[in-house]
Amino acid sequence: xxxxxxxxxxxxxxxxxxxxxxxxxxxxxxxxxxxxxxxxxxxxxxxxxxxxxxxxxxxxxxxxxxxxxxxxxxxxxxxxxxxx
Numbered sequence: 001x002x003x004x005x006x007x008x009x010x011x012x013x014x015x016x017x018x019x020x021x022x023x024x025x026x027x028x029x030x031x032x033x034x035x036x037x038x039x040x041x042x043x044x045x046x047x048x049x050x051x052x053x054x055x056x057x058x059x060x061x062x063x064x065x066x067x068x069x070x071x072x073x074x075x076x077x078x079x080x081x082x083x084x
Contacts, residue, residue, distance in 0.1 A: 001082050001083070002019075002082070002083045003019075003080050003081060003082055003083065004017040004019060004081050004083055005017060005019070005020070005021050005023075005024040005078050005079065005081075006018075006024075006078070006079045006081060007024050007027060007077075007078050008076070008077045008078075008079065009028075009031075009074065009076050010073075010074065010075050011075075014027065021080070024078050025056070025057070025058070025078070028056070028076055028078075029056060032070050032074070035070060035071065036052065036056065036070065039052050039071070040052060055068065055069035056069065056070065060078075060080070064079060064080040064081075065077060065079055065080075066078045066080075
């Protein structure tokens with residue numbers, strides 16, 4: 001069965017659906033590129049950089065709902081939905 005991935009940010013869906021989870025995550029990264037780069041510049045320790053990246057490089061949840069974290073106030077969920 002084919003699937004699409006829908007990115008929901010703060011309750012609002014992105015204007016397009018994606019046919020691959022990695023592409024959906026990449027779209028989130030591209031949208032928030034400047035903010036992520038700023039966060040990485042501001043940290044001083046490698047462990048902090050790894051934590052920032054771990055929050056955005058989340059593996060696809062087997063239940064079909066994956067949560068990504070950019071910063072407080074930006075809630076991102078990627079839903080895996082079947083196509084009938």
